[in-house]
Each structure stands twice: as structure tokens, then as C-alpha cells.
Amino acid sequence: MLRLILSRLVAAIPVMGVVAIFVFLLLRLSPGDPAAILAGDTATPEAIAAIRADLGLDRPIPEQFITWIGQLAQGDLGKSVLSKQPVATMIGQRVEPTMSLALTTLIFAIAVAVPMGILAAWKQGSWFDRGIMALSVAGFSIPVFVLGYIMVFFFSMKLDLFPAQGFAPLRDGLPAFLERIALPTVTLSFIYIALFARITRTAMLEVLNEDYIRTAHAKGLKEHVVLVRHALRNAAIPIVSVIGIGFALLIGGVVITETVFNIPGIGRLVVDAVLGRDYPIIQGVILVFSGVYVLINLAIDVAYVLLDPRIRY
Amino acid sequence: MRTRRFHMLVSAIGLSIGLGLLAGAATEAVAQDNKKVLRFIPHAGLRITDPILTTAFMSRNHGYMIYDTLFAVDDKMQVKPQMVDKYEISGDKLTYTFTLRPGLKFHDGAPVTSADVVASLTRWSKNDTMGQKLFTYTKELKAVNDTTFQLVLKEPYGLVLDSLGKPSSNVPFIMPKRMADTPASQNVPEEIGSGPYRFIKAEFQPGVKVVYEKNPDYKPRSEPASFTSGGKVVKVDRVEWTTIADPQTAMNALIKGEVDIWEQPAFDLLPELKKQKDIEIRNLQPLGMNYMLRMNWLQPPLDNVKVRQAILHAVQQEDYLAAQVGDPEYYKVCGAIFGCSTPLATTAGAVGTKKADVAKAKKMLAESGYKGEKIVIMAPTDLNSINQLPLVSAPLLRAIGMNIEVQSMDWQTLVGRRAKMDPIDQGGWHIFHTAWGTADMMNPIANAGTKGLGKQGGFFGWTEDAEMEKLRDSYAREPDPAKQKAIAEAVQKRLYEMVHYIPLGEYFQPSAVRKNIKGMLPSPAYVLWNIEKQ
Numbered sequence A: 001m002l003r004l005i006l007s008r009l010v011a012a013i014p015v016m017g018v019v020a021i022f023v024f025l026l027l028r029l030s031p032g033d034p035a036a037i038l039a040g041d042t043a044t045p046e047a048i049a050a051i052r053a054d055l056g057l058d059r060p061i062p063e064q065f066i067t068w069i070g071q072l073a074q075g076d077l078g079k080s081v082l083s084k085q086p087v088a089t090m091i092g093q094r095v096e097p098t099m100s101l102a103l104t105t106l107i108f109a110i111a112v113a114v115p116m117g118i119l120a121a122w123k124q125g126s127w128f129d130r131g132i133m134a135l136s137v138a139g140f141s142i143p144v145f146v147l148g149y150i151m152v153f154f155f156s157m158k159l160d161l162f163p164a165q166g167f168a169p170l171r172d173g174l175p176a177f178l179e180r181i182a183l184p185t186v187t188l189s190f191i192y193i194a195l196f197a198r199i200t201r202t203a204m205l206e207v208l209n210e211d212y213i214r215t216a217h218a219k220g221l222k223e224h225v226v227l228v229r230h231a232l233r234n235a236a237i238p239i240v241s242v243i244g245i246g247f248a249l250l251i252g253g254v255v256i257t258e259t260v261f262n263i264p265g266i267g268r269l270v271v272d273a274v275l276g277r278d279y280p281i282i283q284g285v286i287l288v289f290s291g292v293y294v295l296i297n298l299a300i301d302v303a304y305v306l307l308d309p310r311i312r313y
Numbered sequence B: 001m002r003t004r005r006f007h008m009l010v011s012a013i014g015l016s017i018g019l020g021l022l023a024g025a026a027t028e029a030v031a032q033d034n035k036k037v038l039r040f041i042p043h044a045g046l047r048i049t050d051p052i053l054t055t056a057f058m059s060r061n062h063g064y065m066i067y068d069t070l071f072a073v074d075d076k077m078q079v080k081p082q083m084v085d086k087y088e089i090s091g092d093k094l095t096y097t098f099t100l101r102p103g104l105k106f107h108d109g110a111p112v113t114s115a116d117v118v119a120s121l122t123r124w125s126k127n128d129t130m131g132q133k134l135f136t137y138t139k140e141l142k143a144v145n146d147t148t149f150q151l152v153l154k155e156p157y158g159l160v161l162d163s164l165g166k167p168s169s170n171v172p173f174i175m176p177k178r179m180a181d182t183p184a185s186q187n188v189p190e191e192i193g194s195g196p197y198r199f200i201k202a203e204f205q206p207g208v209k210v211v212y213e214k215n216p217d218y219k220p221r222s223e224p225a226s227f228t229s230g231g232k233v234v235k236v237d238r239v240e241w242t243t244i245a246d247p248q249t250a251m252n253a254l255i256k257g258e259v260d261i262w263e264q265p266a267f268d269l270l271p272e273l274k275k276q277k278d279i280e281i282r283n284l285q286p287l288g289m290n291y292m293l294r295m296n297w298l299q300p301p302l303d304n305v306k307v308r309q310a311i312l313h314a315v316q317q318e319d320y321l322a323a324q325v326g327d328p329e330y331y332k333v334c335g336a337i338f339g340c341s342t343p344l345a346t347t348a349g350a351v352g353t354k355k356a357d358v359a360k361a362k363k364m365l366a367e368s369g370y371k372g373e374k375i376v377i378m379a380p381t382d383l384n385s386i387n388q389l390p391l392v393s394a395p396l397l398r399a400i401g402m403n404i405e406v407q408s409m410d411w412q413t414l415v416g417r418r419a420k421m422d423p424i425d426q427g428g429w430h431i432f433h434t435a436w437g438t439a440d441m442m443n444p445i446a447n448a449g450t451k452g453l454g455k456q457g458g459f460f461g462w463t464e465d466a467e468m469e470k471l472r473d474s475y476a477r478e479p480d481p482a483k484q485k486a487i488a489e490a491v492q493k494r495l496y497e498m499v500h501y502i503p504l505g506e507y508f509q510p511s512a513v514r515k516n517i518k519g520m521l522p523s524p525a526y527v528l529w530n531i532e533k534q
Helices: A002-029 A034-039 A045-055 A061-073 A087-122 A127-141 A144-158 A174-208 A211-218 A223-253 A255-260 A266-275 A279-307 B002-024 B057-066 B114-127 B129-136 B160-164 B247-255 B267-274 B305-314 B317-324 B358-368 B389-399 B411-417 B466-477 B481-498
Strands: B037-041 B071-073 B079-081 B084-089 B095-100 B138-143 B148-153 B197-199 B209-214 B238-242 B279-282 B289-295 B374-380 B403-409 B431-437 B501-507 B511-514
Touching: A002 A061, A002 A279, A034 A045, A034 B411, A087 A127, A087 A174, A087 A223, A087 A255, A087 A266, A087 A279, A127 A174, A144 A174, A144 A255, A144 B247, A174 A223, A174 A255, A211 A223, A223 A266, A223 A279, A255 A266, A255 B247, A266 A279, B037 B247, B057 B197, B057 B209, B079 B084, B079 B160, B095 B114, B114 B129, B114 B138, B114 B148, B129 B138, B129 B160, B247 B267, B247 B511, B267 B279, B289 B305, B289 B317, B289 B389, B305 B358, B305 B389, B305 B481, B317 B389, B317 B501, B374 B389, B374 B411, B389 B403, B389 B431, B403 B411, B466 B481
Parallel strands: B037 B238, B374 B403, B374 B431
Antiparallel strands: B071 B079, B084 B095, B095 B148, B138 B148, B197 B209, B209 B238, B279 B511, B289 B431, B289 B501
16 A cells, blocks of 8 residues: 555656746647736737836746756745745635635535445435436536526525625634535535436446345345445445546636635636746745645545555555 | 334434524623724725735724824825824925824823834835835934924925825835834734724634724814824724625624624615614725726737727726626716826826717727637636626627637736736736726826836837826925816826726725714724724
8 A cells, every 4th residue: 555655646746847948838739928917908009018127038948947946845835926925824824715626516416426326226216216317417408607607696695694705714603614615515415416426327327237236135234234245335435536536626616606706716816826927936826726636536546446456556 | 002102212312403503592692891982894805914015995994093193184185193193394305304203002001102103104115106106205214302203305395295104005004113013014013003993812813803992192183083094093992893794694793783884885785784784885985996997008009009999999987887786876977087086187188988979999900900819707706896897898809800819817827927027828917997086196296107218118018108207296296276176187188098007997896884973084094993882
């Protein structure tokens, strides 16, 4: 296991290197000028040129790249062009909202979807199964921003149960945190509930037709023991894979939910940085999250080994 | 047996859903401290905290929170002392001697001294249009003692006090010398001023949240507050600026009372906001904003004044204003280039404000020698405040026979691309549209669109016009307001004659405010003192 983890971590280094080169070049070759943005609409060309020189943006691209890589080697992600705040600090400020939303969504989606998928498979062809599948289609079909506005309209504006927007960190207390995160979580969960429920149902259906399940029933085991200990455990590999991929997608895909609910997360940080051509932030976030994706994939591989002793790396 | 197990499983699912929802429904209010907190949605996120480095209005408004100014303007646009206690002008009008008010202190407790003022004004003069002009006439700016400083001119200059009291970007804010010694092309490393609020750095999240607290050491002037002048009395303990990018979300937050003021609600949401019993729509920026169409004089065929004049005659303001603003309550057709309600407002020379003359435009275009060359209009799709303007220009110019290509891009791409002087096939451009605050263009020196300096200091479009520069210089030298006004008229006529830019009308961006918020001041910049939360 330790060998697996170490080998994956070592293999991640060239991956991160390629990501770094790609992101750097992509940004430098795309249109836009951070100095012009920094100076403002009525700034003179001379003022813009002075700022460009000060930021080092007038230097050759290879020189800029070497400077950046040198900083990275010392663990420094650089400073925002616009705000002059360290990129690491800015990412740190935005990680909590995004990770909170991703984790609560994941937990809520698994808590709802996996039992739904198990029951749908168990009662295949029943009204319950068809209902779950219909909900699944709805979950895939409704855009998250539409659902978000509907949730806000009913639960916040009409029923006054939740705030309309904003995020409260955990240090403000659990009630405040939950009050703010509830609507975005339910909104964002919808599509993942649909996805996880379908995958769980499909994986369970395959397993439920296996001989060993019949044997388990013949042995007189209780239904929930057969379903959970025998069927779900053997169906877990595809479910875990999809949950892992879903988590990675969640981190990268929360920007619309963050916007609708005004959650100051990583998604909005990146969108704002792209619009403002704040190169260090874009580079920093992409690098950090490439690393996070590597770790998520590693966690999935580790989960495989733990769930299925037959799997060896 | 199976039915019982099924019920157990359903119960388990229900429990898990219920737990999630119950947890989410924990609606205990966030603990409030006992301070009076004013919550404000600004028009954009604050990222650049240095109002001298950038002309962005966000940074200017932030500047007014934490810095103070030597002079300021009242609601008649008269310049009034602010940090200055008294001043004298020598008989030859070459030496201005200023004395600071006693007891001025920076937020770190240090007294405001003449050395801070000299360093601040010197830095401001590097970036600001009026500052640059003032310093070309300045022989010496020096500290006489800790509270007195002197500005010595090479020759009389009519805009000394107007420059020091200018209300909009770049505003000559006074910073500690150690900050003001920062090169004007770099962000200052701290946020220490002597203004009515203190910046709370620990709570600053660039682009998301800015927090200010009342400056207990601030001593407001005794005069009533008026525009940016007078007593800046702070009646709340804390102000929170929270950026809300989505207009619908911002409106919801305001209706629910989660915020108190929304600086710039989208025009299409105003009817809904007006229906709300707890919300008022207030015009707090009486000088308004101005749309404009700017052409690139370096780019053929727009280097030909006859082509530019043909374009001038092809457009009419009403089309732009109706498309971009919609409700006539919030716009005004007006050809004045220094604002429609300012001391220099005039209609002299104005063309195309009320009605386009398409026949004349076609005739002029035919006479210009235009041969159907492609005209590239840059269109920013992401900037809601101006994104309709290029879409109005395109059919109007096609109607007189021009070959128009609208190139869509985001605003920041446009900002980068408009700095290019290259030909079209190498990324150049012909036309872009923008909007400026009237406060930034109230006279020929402040209005960067009137510059005739070409590639050497001109605004994008690089209008080169020696005659215009002569007029601007004579305006700057002229101390008599009546004569200044006559020169400003000549500047406006020249602008229309050579088509430096085409004014597309004035509009007013109202704010949406909860009714319990009292005392908000109309002002050329957005100011948040004098406000009570009842």
C-alpha cells in the first residue's frame, strides 16, 4: 500500500510539470493585458507601460517562466497582480467555502442516492424503481442555476427559512454554517443524487443476479445483510469510482452554484482571475487543484484495494 | 417480513434526508455584535486598494472611505477646504501657501504633516491627468513646516484648486510619506489614511469582502456635508462591502434585508425593486455617466476626418440610450462633453444628439473616398453597462454603407487590445464604446477624450490635434471662470469638428436602498459617511 502511494506521488511530479508549462503558455498566449486592467479605463498608455514593466510583463516569456518556476521551487505561488495578496493566502481564503460545499454535497448525495439505488435495484420494475429513475432523469435535466433560483424563491423568499445568499465559516458556529450551506448543498446535490443512484442501481442489479447472492439467501441470511454485506460490497467498486470522479467534478464545477448563492469559493476566484487576467492566481489555482485531483485519484485507488482484496497494484 | 425490512430501509433513507434538511433548517440567526453595521453591495469587487495606481471607481470609492483630501467640492461644484485649514495666494498668483487643520492623524496614530502631503501630491501627479498638467506648471512643492506647505508655480495656472479638489479618479488622497514614496506604477503596501473609516486588513478578501470601522480619531469639519466636502460624520460603527456578482441574488439579499444598499442595480430589475415596500430607488450620483464612441485615428479609413464626420452624422443618442438604459427616467439626450448639468455645460457645436442625418452621412461618406474597407468594432459581451452600444452602432453605420465587423470579446480583452496601434490584420481596431463618469470629464483638462497628444500621451485612439492642445493649454492658464467657459465651448466645437469622440448621451445609475437608511449623500463619487441606520 505504501509503495502504491509513493509511486503515485512520484508519478504526479511530471504531470504537475506538464500542467505548469501548459497553463503558463496558455495564459501568456491569450489576449488581454493585466497592466491595462490594473491602470483603469482612463489611464494613459505611458502609465500602463510603466505598470507592465513593473510587473515584469515586458520581459521575454522564457524569462518570465523561469522566474515563476524559481518561485514555485521555493513553495511560493506568487502574488496577485491586482490585489498584491499572496496567491496561497487567497486560495486559503477560498478553499473553505468550496470544500465545505463539495463535502456537504457529497455526503448528502451519498446519503440519499446510495440507499435509493439499492432499493431501486432490490425492487426492480416496481413503482418505486420507476419513480427513482424518473427523478434521476429530472436530476440530470434541470440546470443547477434554475434549481438554485427555485430553491431560493420558495425556501428563502417565500417561506423565509434560509438566507438568500452568503457563506458562514464553521468558526461562526454550526447552526450559522448549516443555515447558509443547506440550500446550495441540496441544489448542487440533485445531479449527483441522480448519478449515484443510477450507478448504484446498475451495479447492484449485476451483483444481485450472482450465484453467491442466491446462496446467501438460501443460507437464510437476513435481507439487509444480503443487500449491504454481500451485494453492496461487491458492487462498490464502480460506485466508489463514480463518487471519486463526482467529487473531482464537484470541486471544479461549483462555480455556478457559488454565483447563485454568493459563496466566495475557488470557482469564483478563478472566474474573476480569468476576467482580470490575474495570471498568478490562475496558475496557482490550477496547479493546486491538479495536485488535489491526483490525491483524489490516489484515494480512489486505495479504496479499491480496501474494498476488494483481489485488486493488487 | 420483507415488508417490515422495506419499511426499515425507507425509514433509514427518510432519516438521512431528514437529518440533512433539519440541519439545513437550523435557522438561528448569525450572532450579531452590538455595533451598527452598514452592509453595502458595491458595483464590483475591490481588488486594487491603491486609488492612485488605478482610475477604477471601486478603488476611488475605497479611497474616500479611508483617506482624506486637501480640498473637496460641494453640490455647486465649488472647491472647499477639507484637510486644509486656510490658504493664501500671492498677488502674482504664483505662490499658494496652505496650512493643515490642527489634529489631523493617520490611522496608525501619526500626525499628518506637510511632508506627507508633498509626497502624496507628487505621486498623484505621475498618474492623474489634472495632476500631470498642474505639475508641468509647478516650479516647486515644498514643506515649510510640519503643518504648512507651499506650491510655487512657473506661471499662473487657473486650475490649482480645481486639481487639488477634484472629486473623481485619480483623487489626490493624502497618505503617509512612507506609502506615498512608492512608485506610482506599484500598489502601496498598506492601507493607512486619515479618513473617516479605518480599513480592517484582517477581514479583507480581494473581490469578495471589505470591512471598515469608524475612525475614532477623525475630526469632521463643522460645515454640513455636501458632495465630497464638509463634515464627514460617521454614524455607524462598521461598514461591510460584500460583492454579489449575480444581480438576481443581490436583489434577493436586499429585499430580505441581508444588505442595506445596492450601489448599482441592473436597470431591468428596477421595476421589481420599486414594488418593494421597504426599498427606495435613489439617484445618488446627480452628475451621471456618459456613453461615448471612440475611434482610432491611426487606423485607415478613420484617419480621414470626413469618414469620422460621416459616422458622427449617422448616429443618434436616443437609440443608444433606449437600448442600453431603457427607461427615459434614467437618461438624458445631451451633446455637452463636460456633463449636461455642470458649470461648463453647453450645446455649442453638438451634432447628432436628437436625430441622425442619414442622407447627409451617406453623402459625406461618398465624398470621403471610403471604398468599403472593413471597420472593426470591438464589442464587450460581459460588461452589462455598455454591451448594447456596439450592437446599436453596427446597423446605424451599415445603413450609410459601411462594411462593419463586430468582434465580440470580454472587456478585459478589449482593454488590452485597444492599446494596440497595429493594423487590423495584426490585432488592431477601429471603434470601441465606453462610459465615463461626468465627474471625470468636467473640464478640458480632466476629460481625457479631448487630448490631442496623439501617440505621445493621448488616450486610446491617439487623437493628434495641435489646435485642441492649444485650446486646452489656454483653458488651463485662464483664471477667469467666464473666459474659461468660452474656451471650453471652443474645445467642444473643435471636438465635434474633428470628431475626437462621439458623445452618446448621459445616464444616471440609481441605487437601491432600504428605507431605514437615512442621510445618504448625493456625490460625484460614492461616499458612505453621514448615514444612519434606523
